[in-house]
Amino acid sequence: MAGGSNAHIYTVTELTRDVRLVLEDAFTGIWVEGEISNLRLPVSGHAYFTLKDENSMLKCVLFKSAGSRLKFALEDGMRVSCFGRVSVYDKQGQYQLYADIIELQGKGALYAAFEQLKERLRKEGLFDEARKKPVPFLPVRLGVITSGTGAAVRDILKVARRRFTNIEITISPVKVQGDDAKHEIAQAIELMNEYNRYLANTGSKEHPIEVIIAGRGGGSMEDLWAFNEEIVARAIFASEIPVISAVGHEIDYTISDFTADHRAATPSAAAELVIPEKDELRGRIDGYTDRLGAAVSSRLDLLGTRLKNLSDSYVMRAPVNAVLQLEQQVDDLARRARVGITHHVELQKSGFAMLAGKLKALGPLSVLNRGYSITFQDGRVVRDTEGLRPGDRLLTRFARDEVSSRVEEVRGKNERHVI
């Protein structure tokens, strides 16, 4: 046999173990970079994948305990740096990398985590505009969830004092960074909701918390990370009280910003959103008061005009009209009555005149006027010749004058015609 009888013959197990020891000695606490492929995520919670570059491949394992610390989910095609040790999986004689830390290259792990969570929650509907509640304008009671000692709480109180003092502010102090922050923030949101339910159930006279401002002042992306956590997003989404997310403005948006009912760039801006300017309000109330007065007086003016129009209308004037008509009728009758009476009087008058005329005509003077004359003897009218003797003095009366004469001869009836 080639190699001599002194040569040690390894069992497969021995060789595998020795190789493992050599590898573990040489490749512990190393970083290796590559692209993730063949990713498998079985129910055990461990992750199996292959790291590859242009020429080679390396089997990798990420155990559940290490995987739970990852801020992002592994995906095929990701370029990552893995920190860990190289060892051998004895059963398959397979050397592989046991990763403890995986970091994303390029965009960075936090960013990837942010994008992934955002996408997942968006798909789930946590950012739906339709689900967002309106933020009350000037609440009686405002809830604030932030650090009890940070700038945020001071800024909010400053705004409240400056703008509108008649507001109750309930603060639930929480850690806003570090590992506990996400739990404390989520719990505080739940606490305020519970408290409102407690107030409602006990019929308390206390005002419920009408809106929550949850946030903190600015900081690095890591500092703000609690507001990118899923547990906080879910607490905001579940909150019956509207939530304003107010995380300092160094990065554009947090997951909390997307989930909250309203987003403000800073805690001060959030406070200004719900606590309006006192002077502005006073102006608005004055404006409304003016408009109230104007509306009523213009209404009264309008009613006055309508009333006048109505009273001027034919219908409303009808009674007056009827009276006028009656008056006119009366006038008419009166006029006619007058005419009638006058006529009657005229008639009477002319009747008299006629009678008078008749009387005149019948009178002796009228007879004289027509050419007759009257003869008197001793003041008595001489009607015939009886009693007359020659030599009697007669007085004959004409219309205008008279003549005296003497009777020469008295003739009988028959002789008179001869004259």
Added chain:
Amino acid sequence: MKDMSFEKALEKLENIVGELEKGDIPLDATLKKYEEGVALARMCQKKLDSARQKIELLVKGEDGEFVKKDFEGDHDED
């Protein structure tokens, strides 16, 4: 009406002004609305003037009960 929030009162006032400006309600209702509006405006102004700022802390106690404390951390030098 006394317990009405400022926001509610202002909103109601706004509605009354709108209704009155439309002018299609009867006169006696108009006058009633006017009186109500004036009372609301007065109440709003009063609420604006009253200074009753109350700041407190709300935390959960050991046994899960609600614990309220005065807020001490407000040291503003303005």
